[in-house]
Amino acid sequence: MRKTIDGADAELDGQRGALPGSRPSLICVTMWPLETFSMFDNERVCVELLTAAVTVTAPSEIQQYVRAFARASELAVYGADARALITSAIEAL
Structure with missing residues (x-):
């Protein structure tokens, strides 16, 4: 776990083309997402589902992911x- 947290801390120091963010634990989450996704120039979304990987290219579907993001x-x-x-999580270990 510490290695993962240290890696996230390093990400903040300058990953080009990405904007790393963290969701505070105090934010109320009404549903835990089972999927993750990556967007590429509003032309393609790669979705990692629980049991499969899907590439989305339909513009109307991509817009749903843009709104979710x-x-x-x-x-x-x-x-x-x-x-x-991240520092607080490291100190708690």
Whole structure:
């Protein structure tokens, strides 16, 4: 676990093309997502489901993922706030 947290801390130091964020544990999550996804230039979304991987290319479906990402981004913390969460997790180990 510590290695994973240390890796997340390192990500904050400059992954080009990515914006690492953390969801504070105090945020109320009404549903735990079973899927994760990566978006590529609004043309392709790679979705990791519980039992399969799916590539989405239909523009209307991609827009749903764009909206989901925007909402998740609103809940996340970035920069110093994200680093504080990671530091707190490391200290708790």
